[in-house]
Amino acid sequence: MQKILMPALVVGILALGLYIFIIPYQFVIKFKAKTTPGDIIQTIRLWDRKYMNYTVVKIDSVNKLYQRIKLDKSDYFFTWRFELDSDSITHVRVEVSEPSNSIKNKLLVPFTKTKMEEDSEILVKEFYDVLNSHLEITKVTIEGENENINSFCACRNLKTAQIDKAQGMMKDYDVLTSFVSEFDLTLDGPPIVRVEKWNHEKGTLEFDFCFPIVQTDSLPKVKEIDYKLIKKTKALKAIYYGNYITSDRAWYALVNFANRNNYKVDGLPIEYFHSNPTLGANQQDWKAEVYLPIE
Numbered sequence: 001m002q003k004i005l006m007p008a009l010v011v012g013i014l015a016l017g018l019y020i021f022i023i024p025y026q027f028v029i030k031f032k033a034k035t036t037p038g039d040i041i042q043t044i045r046l047w048d049r050k051y052m053n054y055t056v057v058k059i060d061s062v063n064k065l066y067q068r069i070k071l072d073k074s075d076y077f078f079t080w081r082f083e084l085d086s087d088s089i090t091h092v093r094v095e096v097s098e099p100s101n102s103i104k105n106k107l108l109v110p111f112t113k114t115k116m117e118e119d120s121e122i123l124v125k126e127f128y129d130v131l132n133s134h135l136e137i138t139k140v141t142i143e144g145e146n147e148n149i150n151s152f153c154a155c156r157n158l159k160t161a162q163i164d165k166a167q168g169m170m171k172d173y174d175v176l177t178s179f180v181s182e183f184d185l186t187l188d189g190p191p192i193v194r195v196e197k198w199n200h201e202k203g204t205l206e207f208d209f210c211f212p213i214v215q216t217d218s219l220p221k222v223k224e225i226d227y228k229l230i231k232k233t234k235a236l237k238a239i240y241y242g243n244y245i246t247s248d249r250a251w252y253a254l255v256n257f258a259n260r261n262n263y264k265v266d267g268l269p270i271e272y273f274h275s276n277p278t279l280g281a282n283q284q285d286w287k288a289e290v291y292l293p294i295e
Contacts, residue, residue, distance in 0.1 A: 025079065025095035026105040027117050029124045033090050035135055037062040037082035038200065038252030040090060043131050044080065045163050045203060046245075059201045062252070071119055074098060078120075087260065096120045137284050138242030140253045146237035148270055148291045151189055151230040153210035154179060157196070162203045166245040169193065169209050170277075176211045179225055186214040194230055195268035198251075230270065235291035236263060243283040247271060247290065254292040267293030 033040055044065060048054040053070035057077075060066075065080040079095040098105055098116045108114050154176060158168040173191070180187060189212035197206040208228060219227060236258055240250040251269045258265050270293070275286040 023106075025097045026102060026109055027096040027114075027120055029094040029096065029120060031092050031124070031128055033092060033128075033131055033135075034088050035090060035131075035249070036252040036256050037084055037090050038255070039246075039249045040080075040082060040092065040131065041065055041200075042163065042246065042248060042252075043134055044127065047127055047130050049163070056203075059203070061201070069123060071123075074115065074119060075100060076116065076120065076123075078123075084256065087256065094120070094124055134246065138246055138249060139240070139284075140250045141239045142253060142257050143237045143239060145234070145294075146291065147232050147234055148230070148272070148289075149189075150232045151192060151210070151212040152215040153192060153208075153212050153228050153230060154185070155194075155208040155210040155226050155228045156224065157206070157208055157226065159204070159206045162198070162200075162205050162248060163245070165193070165205055165207065165248065166243070169244070172209050175224070176209070179222060180211055180213065183220045185216075185219075188212040188214050189272070191273045192230060193269075193271040193273070194228075195270070198268055233267065233291075233293045234295075235267075235270070235293045238290045238292075240288040240290055241284060242286060244273060244277065244286060244288065247273075247288050250288070250290040251292070254290065258292060258294060264295040265292060266295045 041059060041062065044067065045056055048056055048067070055068045057066040057068050063082055067078040067080065069076045069078060075098065077097045077099065079097075081093040081095070083091045085091060096116065101116065105114055105116050109117065156172045156175060158172065160168040169191070179185075192210040192212060194208045194210065195205060196208060197204075210228065210230065236254050238250040238254050240247050248269075254269070255265065257263075270291045272289040274288065275281055277283070277286060
C-alpha cells in the first residue's frame with residue numbers, strides 16, 4: 001500500500017505545484033463564433049474604444065491577443081486564443097489571470113465562485129453580445145477569382161489606425177467632392193480605397209482614398225491631390241454588406257479563403273464603395289466590392 005501511496009502523493013504534489021506556480025491563468029472561458037479570427041480581433045479593438053481601462057497589449061498574428069482590463073480595484077489580463085476549424089467557425093478560448101491574487105484565486109476557484117470569475121463571465125458575455133450584434137448587420141460573400149477594373153483616379157493618401165479607415169474616408173470625402181466639382185471633372189465610378197500598407201498586429205494602415213475620373217489632357221494641379229492609375233489585376237473578390245467601418249472584415253475572409261485554397265496573395269486589398277452613407281440608407285444595405293490580388 002505504501003509503495004502505491006507514495007508515488008501517488010508525489011504526483012499529486014507535483015500537479016498541485018504545476019497548477020499553482022506554473023500555469024499562468026486562473027480561469028478559462030470558451031465560446032464559438034461564426035466568423036474569422038481577424039474579425040473577432042478587430043471587434044475587440046472596437047470594444048476597447050468604449051472603455052478607458054481596456055487595453056489591447058499585443059496581438060500575435062490571428063492566433064492570439066493579449067488584453068488588460070482594469071475594473072474597479074481589480075486588474076485582469078485576458079489571453080484570447082483563436083482557432084479556425086472551418087471557413088466560418090472560430091473556437092475562442094479566453095484565459096483569465098489576476099496576478100495580484102493568483103494563488104488565492106487558484107485555491108478558491110475549484111471550490112467557490114470568485115470575484116474574478118464573476119467579472120470575467122460578465123465581461124466576456126458583454127463582448128459576445130457585441131460580436132453577435134456586429135455579425136447580425138454585416139455579411140461577406142466570397143465570389144472567387146475575378147478582376148478589378150482599370151481606374152484613373154484623383155486620390156488622397158491617408159495613414160490611420162485600421163479601425164479609423166472609414167473616419168479618414170469621411171473626412172476626405174468632402175475634399176475630393178469639392179475638387180471634382182470645382183474643376184468640373186467627370187466621375188467614372190464609385191469611390192475606391194487601395195491599401196498601400198497594412199500592419200494587422202499594430203492595427204495601422206496607409207491607403208489611397210480615390211475618386212475615379214475621366215482622364216483629360218489638362219488636369220488641374222492641386223498640392224493635396226495625386227493622380228493615380230489603379231490597374232486591373234487578377235484577384236479574389238468578395239461582396240461586403242454593412243457599415244464601412246468594418247469592411248476590412250472582408251479582407252480577413254479573403255485571406256483565409258486564399259490560404260485554404262492554395263492561392264498566393266500578390267498585393268493588398270482594393271475596395272469599391274457603391275453606397276453613400278450620407279444618403280441615410282440602412283447600413284445593412286451598404287455595399288462594397290473587395291478585391292485581394294493574387295498571382
